[in-house]
Amino acid sequence: MSEELLSRSFTLHSHDFDRAGEISTEIKAMLKELGIDSQVIRRVVVVCFEAEMNVVMYADEGTLTFVLTDEDVGIEIADRGPGIGDLDRALEEGWSTATDEMREMGFGFGMGLPNIRRNSDSFDLRSEVGVGTTVTSRIRLDGLD
């Protein structure tokens, strides 16, 4: 059984494009200070950033919970928002419901959730339409890709 060493919780706000990405930067700094393998850090950063952007773009608000154990990094992003109707489609690369405005900002290419899954060692996506979505990702510290 893995032992929890550290956990942090962050609140995410809808349409807060100015500050989007700050949480992944903070988590990166923390992991770097802890001397975590840089490949692992990069995967965590990508997962956090994509998840952050998903909440900022589509949801009303959300929470990102970061947990470090002696074996892995766990990231859970739970949002209150529209939810996802078709989970399988949401995981298809290139499928997106982004608006033109979001695309102009360089987002909404349908790579978010697939990217999170690709960078995770274990991945879970649950959603209820009209209620919200929860993404759970775990990334192992031993750096196995």
Place this chain on the structure above:
Amino acid sequence: MTEYAHGFLIREDDCAGCMACMRACPTDAIRVREGKARAINELCIDCGACLTTCSQGAILPTSRTLDEFGDYAFKVAVPSPVLFGQFPLEVRPEHIAHGLLAVGFDAVWDFGVDLRLSTLAIADYVDKWSGPRPVISITCPVVVRLLQVSYPKLLEQLIRMKPPREIAGSAVKRHYSLELGLPEEQIAAIYVAACQAKTVSIEQPAEGGRSALDGSVGIPQIYNSVLAAARDAAKQGEVRADFDPVRSASMVSWSTPRPLADLPRHHRYMSVTGLPNVIQVFDDVEKGRLKNIDYLECSACWAGCGNGNLTVDNVYLSQAKLQSLAKDLPSTDPITEAEVARRYPNEDFSIEHAPEPRTTVVVGDLRERVRRMQEAGRIESLLPGLDCGLCGAPSCRVMAHDVTSGHASKGDCVFLSKRRIDELRRLYLRKT
């Protein structure tokens, strides 16, 4: 652990302990102890912010004079393209080349050819690269060191190709060794540098091994004598240099902040200048953004190499001069192209080893490291958060970490200790 060479010297006697350099340092590599600035070797990336900021003249570039290359039989100048924008407009590039010969160089290298070769090699590399994008340029030594210190994972995206100055260094040795029948060791390839970081990178290349260049001289060191000789040449119309060093706009574009003018159109390029901007862009690359950019050109100095810490002229003025020079020039020229066609198929531009991350020593197991980080967080919460620097560290955050690693004590904070105020009074008030 590797001893890192740096291009700066803090002269303790002249240091007023004013903390300006400490506050300017982008990697938090300076502390002020006992009223004197000290650099932390592993963290310094040679950006030169401290050198530019110090008003006391206490931080000096460790540079060499041309006389120190006296042991070589033949000295060849490899001039940074920035050099050609440093002189009054009526002094043309060929006059500047003349000036270089007049101050003691035996030859001036036609560096425009190596720059053009580099551009072609970059385009080829980017076409063939199958790894993550963007590919990152290797030309600015500060950017390479920043990657080594702060973005180790992005080092794999650094182009594995010699920077142009190194390509020139090898070519200089080959060429003159053949032409003069001298062993390569007796030929000095000397870079005329616009920044101190290039000097350091020649002394200790980030990619390991030895530089093909033998050293460098800063532009300010030779400026006055070159100018005097170049002016004479301009007036009398007599030029010793047997070629025009700036024949195409391609060469000029290497010293301006715009992306290289002669890169192929199907590549998407982005050019970033200024260390804070480079840091921001690297943060984005790390988050998986900018994947649609093929090649990322980064320069630590605002507005590019023309703003290097060994330049003489105002960067905007020198750029205006280079642009007016480039205005009348073709994008490429036949002499350069012929030489490029001859050399390109026969030269290997790849570097054997990619620069490696600078390892920071990790102490203790993960549990212990988490505990220390939490302890640092706890100490930080006791500090005022004003980042006043009076403790001798650039921020309360850094101070908290220095305390946990045993390099400072909480009592160094003026808010927590009267002793510290007395100490600062003793150190600073007696000066007036």
